[in-house]
Amino acid sequence: MAVFNLTINKEDYKVDVDPQMPLLWVIRDFAGLTGTKYGCGIAQCGACTVHLDGTAVRSCSIPVSSIGTQKVVTIEGLSEKGDHPLQLAWEETDVPQCGYCQAGQIMNAASFLKDKPHPTDAEIDNMMSGNICRCGTYNRIKKAIQLAAKGGDHE
Ligand code: FES
Numbered sequence: 001m002a003v004f005n006l007t008i009n010k011e012d013y014k015v016d017v018d019p020q021m022p023l024l025w026v027i028r029d030f031a032g033l034t035g036t037k038y039g040c041g042i043a044q045c046g047a048c049t050v051h052l053d054g055t056a057v058r059s060c061s062i063p064v065s066s067i068g069t070q071k072v073v074t075i076e077g078l079s080e081k082g083d084h085p086l087q088l089a090w091e092e093t094d095v096p097q098c099g100y101c102q103a104g105q106i107m108n109a110a111s112f113l114k115d116k117p118h119p120t121d122a123e124i125d126n127m128m129s130g131n132i133c134r135c136g137t138y139n140r141i142k143k144a145i146q147l148a149a150k151g152g153d154h155e
């Protein structure tokens with residue numbers, strides 16, 4: 001066991017855990033932030049995606065000991081009131097079905113849009129291809145990302 005000081009969604013947490021514990025466990029079980037989901041546990045599905053200093057990462061496969069001073073942001077911290085352009089576009093487009101993969105989808109898209117604010121459909125397909133949705137909401141995900149990229153212009 002070892003003590004780690006983490007900043008998650010601008011809040012400080014001190015945890016005393018196995019250094020190999022995946023960040024996802026710390027987020028869910030110690031910080032109590034359950035919006036981030038466990039899917040495969042082996043970096044293959046994207047359900048556990050969070051941001052580390054703004055970059056999308058798979059928290060199931062990152063040991064807590066490797067976080068250091070990097071800031072963690074989860075779906076709960078993406079915006080103050082759930083009003084990030086992607087969250088609004090998701091709602092407008094009625095994207096989720098069961099919802100399980102959706103936090104990971106939005107967190108991946110949010111990181112990607114920062115680097116590529118006006119992506120083509122092909123770029124969206126490419127960037128989102130590692131985030132699996134068992135319910136097959138891919139077309140609506142793409143539509144919502146395009147909507148958010150247009151700044152909520154719904155025409
Ligand atoms: S749970 Fe992390 S990638 Fe699937």
Ligand code: FES
Pocket residue numbers: 096097098099100101102132133134135136137
């Ligand atoms: S909405 Fe059900 S897995 Fe994506």
